Amino acid sequence: MIGTFDIRRLKVPQPTRERVLLLVLIGMIIVFSIFSPAFLSLANVLNTSRFFVEVGLIALGMTLIIITGGIDLSVGAAVGFVTIVVGFSYAAGVPMPLAILLGIIAGVALGGFNSFFITVMNLHPLVVTLGTLALFRGLALVISDADAVSDFPPWFDYFGQYYLGPVPGQLFVFIAAVVGVWLILSRTSFGRYVYAIGNNEEAARFSGVPIRRVKVALYSGIGLLVGIAALIYMSRVSTARADSGIGLELDVIAAVVLGGASIYGGSGTITGTVLGVLIIAALRNGLVLAGVSGTWYPFLLGTLLIGATFINEFFRKREE
């Protein structure tokens, strides 16, 4: 059939989710640029990227977890816990590189702790991570005694305040993570397992997918990303406090859901999540530049989360 003329191949681009999101993003950029000419300046665009990298990194891990039909509400609290581990072990005399390593280990351990209850105790991730949200934040408060640490060695600034020319250093970390997670999700058998679990966990189990190991890897993996994000955040604000990352889970989950991942599991893409992160970053920055009071942000983000999920599931229902 080579060379046959096929009219279907000449169709206009279908309105796939990613293309719609891209249009939304472009639309937002145009609107915000009209409200505030500073919005589209290169300096602003690059500066904004300093703030969304932390959300973006965790959103990458959250995408995989949501694809399996799970969720992790404890990521914001885990960021607080990791900053406390790093900050207070440094303040107690541990050399900074070792403190950083401890922080990363702590992040992975927190994820592993979640995955123990999810896989061994066979509990729903939602209630587990709701409990650990309180537990991690509480432990961070107890360890720090509600105090803060802020005297870090000068080189620690590289994590969150370094610029290569006009480009913030953490943007490279984010790009590397995007490529890495994208490769894992779309080019490895592990990635196929993630989708398989989300589509039908029972069927995946009977097909020999190592469900427990995949889940342990996913929740520990998001712990690793939480650790990296916490270091970047800590360096950016030069402080370790127990309330670091409070409410972060909302930004992260909103970005993933906005990117098209079904909260019921089985679908979602890294491209979508990256677009979701960019839209949320543009929203936050645009509102500030347009002079809208910051008090509007939680309300708008909460509405956006519900609205995006509703649209997702509404269209998915129609497709079925």
Place this chain on the structure above:
Amino acid sequence: MSVHQAPASSRVWPDSAGSLLRRFLLTPEAPALVFLVALVTFFEISTGRFLTPDNVEGVLAQVAVLGIVALGVNQVVLSGEIDISVGSMLGLCCVAAGYVATASGGIVLPLLAAVAMGAVAGGINGVLVAWGRVPAIIVTLGGLYGLRGLILIWTGGTWITGVPRESRVLGVGSTFGILNPVLVLLLLLVVMTVVNRHTGWGRNVFAVGGNRKAARLAGLPINRTRFLTFLLVGLFVGIAATVFLGRAGTVQSNTGAGLELQVVASVVIGGTSIAGGRGSSLAAVTGAVLIGVILNGMILMRVPGIWQNVVLGGLILLAVSTDSLRRRILGGRS
């Protein structure tokens, strides 16, 4: 396949199964009640003045708000869903009641304002979950932040003060020798216990949470049942907000923050299964009292307040793990 009796309620036991004690031990709230008695005995022995009528009533009055909200959320959990928006919802209802109270005085109008506000918020949650096909966790996570944002927008971050005395009667004062908040809590406990045992909706909640597919095949109105659980949370949060306003006398922009964790902890510690279908209203109130006694006891033992979230988180994990083991041992649903 084993043959299951239709779970008309959580307590279908053959009478020949055993003594009264055995029947008690099989109720959902039994472990929490035993634990509560042990804890109270411990505090009574170690402090010597825990079981005075004044102190008992004081503890109950302290947990009234938590208990009332837990009674509502209990229905949601029984139906197999969850609601984590109640902290912000309570704050929003307090703002509504607070503004009305400072403008008009009286108790009826502030109460109506709070209940109406709760009904709208809970109703929206219910519509989105039941018919919008949005998972409860997303709806109520969005609500947790969205409603808190609404409070900030509405009040501009300012406090509401100067609530007149007559608008605070649900929180202060007593009737028939019982503190009003305790009276409201006990009244709602009785109402919910009767509703769960003797009304169609109450039984449907258990059926929908126990086995949704079976409930659908049996022709039960699944969406309406779930919608009403979320609506009920709104109504109860409205009542609780009026009690809260009465006790506190002021409203801040962070009023109710973190309440959702205490509520979820109360419900699951009390013995209502997070998987749905098993539990009781008494379980929710027992859990709330237990949380109240533990937090109160921590103060008596001079444990710093920063430990509170550690204890809450640990208790939630402990309770749901125990529930999971119970289901596995009894061979129930996984």
